[in-house]
Amino acid sequence: MYVYGPVPSRRLGSSLGVSPIPAKTCTYTCVYCQLGRTTDLTSVRQSFYKKEDILDEILARGRDSQFDYVTFVGDGEPTLCKNLGWLIEKTRKNLRARTAVITNGSLLFLEDVRADLKHADVVMPTLDAGNERTFRTVNRPHRNITFDVMLHGLVDFRHDYLGQIWLEVMLIKGVNDTEEELRSIAKAVDMVAPDRVYVVTPIRPPAESWVNPPAPDNIIMAQELIGKAMPIVDPESGKFDLEEHGDARQAILEIGSRHPLRLDQIAEIESAYCVSGIVGQMLRDGELIRTDYRGETYLLPGHFLRGQSNHAKERRLAK
Ligand code: SF4
Numbered sequence: 080m081y082v083y084g085p086v087p088s089r090r091l092g093s094s095l096g097v098s099p100i101p102a103k104t105c106t107y108t109c110v111y112c113q114l115g116r117t118t119d120l121t122s123v124r125q126s127f128y129k130k131e132d133i134l135d136e137i138l139a140r141g142r143d144s145q146f147d148y149v150t151f152v153g154d155g156e157p158t159l160c161k162n163l164g165w166l167i168e169k170t171r172k173n174l175r176a177r178t179a180v181i182t183n184g185s186l187l188f189l190e191d192v193r194a195d196l197k198h199a200d201v202v203m204p205t206l207d208a209g210n211e212r213t214f215r216t217v218n219r220p221h222r223n224i225t226f227d228v229m230l231h232g233l234v235d236f237r238h239d240y241l242g243q244i245w246l247e248v249m250l251i252k253g254v255n256d257t258e259e260e261l262r263s264i265a266k267a268v269d270m271v272a273p274d275r276v277y278v279v280t281p282i283r284p285p286a287e288s289w290v291n292p293p294a295p296d297n298i299i300m301a302q303e304l305i306g307k308a309m310p311i312v313d314p315e316s317g318k319f320d321l322e323e324h325g326d327a328r329q330a331i332l333e334i335g336s337r338h339p340l341r342l343d344q345i346a347e348i349e350s351a352y353c354v355s356g357i358v359g360q361m362l363r364d365g366e367l368i369r370t371d372y373r374g375e376t377y378l379l380p381g382h383f384l385r386g387q388s389n390h391a392k393e394r395r396l397a398k
Contacts, residue, residue: 081133085146086338090203090245090277091179092147097137098154099166100127102336105155106185107218109207110287111249113339114154121159122186122221130162134169141174148201149174152181154336159186164195171198179203185224188232193239201243204233206271209263213255233271246273248308250280250301256293258300265305276308283339284372284379292373327352328361332380335367339377 081098088094101119104127108117141149149170151157157180160166167178177200184204186192196202208214211226220229237244248264250256255264268276278301280292293301302308324330330348334340340348345358358378361367367378 080136080333081128082136082140083333085144086334088148088150089279091150091201093145094148094150094179095137095141095144095146095176097133097149097151097157097166097170099133099151099157099160099163100153100155102154104153104159105183106159106221106224107156107183108286109183109218109249110216110254111251111281111285111290113283113285116286117155119155120221122223124159124161124186124189124191126161127159130165133162133166134173137166137170138173141170141176147177148179149176150179150181151199156183156185158182158192158195164191164198167195167198177201183218184233184236185218185220185229186232187236188228193232193236196236197240197242199242201245202236202240203245203247204236205247205249206230206233206264206267207249207251208255209260209265209267213260213263216254217249217251230267230270237271237273243275244271244273245275245277246271247277247279248301248305250278250293250298252291252293252297256297256301258304261297261301261304264301268305273307276305278302278305278308282373284370284377327354327357328366331358331361331378332366335378336380339379342376342378345378 082095084096085093086096103114103117104119104121105117106122108120137149151163151167157163170176171178179201180196180199181203184206187204207217208226214220214226246268278298280298281290324333327349331340331345349355349357358367362369365381368381370377370379
């Protein structure tokens with residue numbers, strides 16, 4: 080299944096998600112990633128699946144659903160999909176829908192990636208660092224991607240692209256939230272000249288257990304130093320579309336593999352299917368694991384344990 084949702088999005092309203100790549104396939108393995116550690120770290124673009132199959136599913140789901148954007152996002156980096164430009168063009172033409180791409184921006188140095196994204200209405204790249212050292216600490220990129228290559232790709236894209244660029248900066252306590260780091264991020268952001276900048280903080284369980292959100296004062300400092308920055312620190316609200324899932328178990332596993340679910344969200348899914356006790360059984364069977372982050376309890380699909388360090392596995396299993 081390539082298409083999911085519509086799901087509530089903090090920036091896009093209601094978003095019909097499209098994942099054209101295999102799970103955890105990315106050019107980065109960010110310390111804050113809510114999917115856990117990347118298992119296929121690559122910088123090579125590929126046709127992972129038949130493009131016609133992906134398009135058929137987008138059109139079928141798109142014609143049956145109400146949403147604000149069709150969002151190409153992936154359980155990893157969507158620009159690794161060689162057919163992304165074709166999929167965006169066909170989606171726009173056939174559904175007359177607005178399209179967005181959530182990308183880490185690492186491959187924008189490639190001309191074919193910039194050409195693929197030029198038909199999207201909104202492109203939402205990440206920029207979490209203003210120098211090589213912090214880039215390596217936070218994003219842990221594939222060895223072919225340096226900070227300068229990534230940043231110049233973003234700058235080149237800005238020159239060519241007529242749509243909206245909404246840049247996202249993820250702040251992590253003690254890593255990129257000091258005045259010095261924020262000033263270097265601000266300098267890089269100015270070079271890209273995005274239409275909007277969102278400052279976000281980790282709200283769901285991260286790949287590395289030491290990742291924490293900055294103190295409120297540092298978020299305010301980021302807002303002051305980074306031009307146009309708007310903070311988003313609250314979780315999204317809104318309901319998940321459950322029509323595509325056969326039963327509560329399938330819904331919990333499929334939505335949860337892309338969007339770690341809080342206890343209250345899982346209870347809503349159980350109640351929508353008029354069932355109870357499913358979650359307890361899934362926990363006992365190891366299909367779900369419980370983890371706490373920032374005072375909230377999340378239930379993650381058991382396969383999230385793959386790619387975790389032994390320490391993280393033990394920490395999660397112990398809960
Ligand atoms: S946060 Fe995004 S860019 Fe970073 S590893 Fe996860 S999927 Fe890749």
